[in-house]
Amino acid sequence: MNRKRLIIIGGDAAGMSAASQAKKRNKDLDVLVLERGDYISYAACGMPYMVSGVIKDPDSLLILTPEKARANRGIDVRTRHEVVSVDLKNCSVTVKAGKGIGKAMGKMMGKGQGDEARTFEEHYDGLVFATGARPRLPAAKGINLEGVMVLRDFADGLALKDRRDVKDVVIVGAGLVGLEMAESFRRLERNVTMLKRSDGPLLDMDPALSELVEQELVRNGCVLLKGSPLEEMVGDDSGKVVAVRAGGETRRADLVLLATGVAPNSEPAREAGLKLGVKDTIAVNEHLATSHTGVFAAGDCVSQIHRVSHKEVFVSQALAANRSGKIAGANVAEYLSGGNQFSTHPGTMATVLTKVFDLQVGTCGLTVNEAKAAGFETGFTWIKQHSRSHYYPGGSPLFVGLVYERKTGRLLGGQIVGKEGGAKRLDVLVTALSAKMDLETLSRLDLSYCPPYSPPWDPVLIAASIALKSI
Ligand SMILES: Cc1cc2nc3c(=O)[nH]c(=O)nc-3n(C[C@H](O)[C@H](O)[C@H](O)COP(=O)(O)OP(=O)(O)OC[C@H]3O[C@@H](n4cnc5c(N)ncnc54)[C@H](O)[C@@H]3O)c2cc1C
Known part of the structure; x- marks a missing residue:
């Protein structure tokens, strides 16, 4: 054959x-x-x-x-x-x-x-x-200097791990890779400065939820400079990076991580x-x-x-x-094999979950900007609830944001920030989006309840009920 x-x-x-x-x-x-x-x-x-x-x-x-x-x-x-x-x-x-x-x-x-x-x-x-x-690399001078690095493939990861001689790290970009690497470098006790080109919120979240993530970065010793586009990377005579110019300022850097998408x-x-x-x-x-x-x-x-x-x-x-x-x-x-029984790809819900120090941060579906760009008359509601029953020890605030269509109440997207239980709630929202639920259906879900894991009215149910009142 x-x-x-x-x-x-x-x-x-x-x-x-x-x-x-x-x-x-x-x-x-x-x-x-x-x-x-x-x-x-x-x-x-x-x-x-x-x-x-x-x-x-x-x-x-x-x-x-x-x-x-x-x-x-x-x-x-x-x-x-x-x-x-x-x-x-x-x-x-x-x-x-x-x-x-x-x-x-x-x-x-x-x-x-x-x-x-x-x-x-x-x-x-x-x-x-x-x-x-x-x-995707920024068009900035100094990109070939030693110490200017990226993280994409395994060899990049090994090269970054090998850099033990580093004190001052500048991360260009505050997306998923930038955020995760900020935590990694702080664990290694490096000084971390993050540059974000625009002064808008992180991960295109609602400003109130983004603010929580920004506070977490600062609480853990990172300097976050928003509205600070990279201008150039400066090297010494041996071709090693020593500083970064951004937003009109110069910052010391012996490692620059380009995390610009x-x-x-x-x-x-x-x-x-x-x-x-x-x-x-x-x-x-x-x-x-x-x-x-x-x-x-x-x-x-x-x-x-x-x-x-x-x-x-x-x-x-x-x-x-x-x-x-x-x-x-x-x-x-x-x-x-000459057949025509092809499988179909279901598409993406653009689900993102990341860990920023002690926070679980997640988004799914459309952000407010994306929903507007897609032509939806868009509403957004966020709530703060406790992750466990109030009488059960421990727990922490959990923030749930819902993006929805005003006219129909259809859920369009979700945003979650919190120290515990965030990933679980994000997946509830992804499931609701997949089923094309509206706020009413979401508010009536029979979600799990047990005091160490949630209050009887889960934060997702509360968010849906409150959002319902605004349509
Ligand atoms: C630091 C980091 C953290 C991430 N975290 C998450 C996460 O938490 N959750 C999540 O969902 N996603 C995450 N991602 C994204 C995820 O890793 C990627 O979506 C996934 O690896 C894509 O797989 P891929 O095979 O399509 O592409 P790639 O991983 O890019 O692999 C493509 C391969 O093709 C090879 N190649 C390219 N061109 C050629 C050529 N012409 N000839 C031969 N070989 C070629 C490349 O060398 C490469 O090995 C993360 C990515 C990074 C870098």
Whole structure:
């Protein structure tokens, strides 16, 4: 029998999920994963805790190795193999491989490719792009100075962990990675300054809830400078970063972490002629098929449909990467076997949960700004309640914010900040959003009650009841 060949570009969450699923669906497929870095299937979300030392063993973040993927799953994984171009007409990819590929690849630190790279072509019958995303870098002077770092892949995490000689850290950006790394650096007793370009709230939350997170940062010794765009990074004669200029001020820095968001790695797809979507993502349909037959894409490199606004969005999320990888793997296997029973990707609820020192901070669905931009006449209500029954020892204030449509009372989004029980409430809101609940239905949910975990009227129920009064 003529065995079909599937090539997957990228070997992290989406790529290895796609490879494993395709192989599971069809054992006769030859599955080849080409990964330009040194590592595959690493838990990027654990890296802030690995850098801080909460997670002691970095290897515990490596879910799979090429050897295990080969031995246990029958998948041929090749690291330090970068796909530099794709020929859709002839079903082939051009690969650069060798010692110089990997660590220096895809980084801005400018070491470039090594001399030992060789170039060759590989044929495919089916193709999956799982090329993920890379740090979006600000256009500021000094970006190549030593000590200017990013955190995206496992090698970045190890490099940050190795920097023991650091006293003053400046984090550029106050999104998810910036917030988590602020805590990590404080645990290591570094001086931490965070620069936020705009003076708006964190994570586009309601200002009242953002204020709580900002206070938590300050309480834990971080300096948060809002409305302070990065101007330049200043180096010494040896090329090491020593200071940062931002918002008209100069601050000492022997490490600068650029955490200014991510951009999809869609260049090979674009150059091959695939259609792009929002923010330069690879455009896919609900089956994760690209604009070219037999070519699928998954993970952080693709656009997703927002489940509330139904708009195409770009979000970087681990579950979405794993899930879309699994679906793309199943669908490419189906395509290669000549079938047409394709699985459908459900889209994203843009759920974010993070830990900022002692606070659980979460958002889901649409923020007020996004809801307005999507054309909803938007209402917002937030409440403060105790996380446990008032008579039960311990507990702490829990803040719940609801975004809703005024006309219909439909829930559009949620925001949670609190020391305990926040994650549970966030998932209630995600579930309510998925079921397209309105405030009335939300207020009537039969949520769990037990004094150590909640008051009889859970904070989510109270928030829904109070919001109901305003529509
Ligand atoms: C510090 C940090 C914390 C995070 N925390 C969370 C969290 O708490 N919750 C959450 O939901 N998400 C979190 N995320 C996001 C999550 O990690 C990503 O959504 C997920 O890793 C995306 O997986 P992916 O496989 O699509 O892309 P990536 O992880 O970007 O992997 C893509 C792979 O493709 C390779 N590649 C790219 N181009 C080529 C090419 N041309 N040839 C060969 N290989 C190529 C890259 O080297 C890379 O290994 C976090 C991310 C970071 C960095």
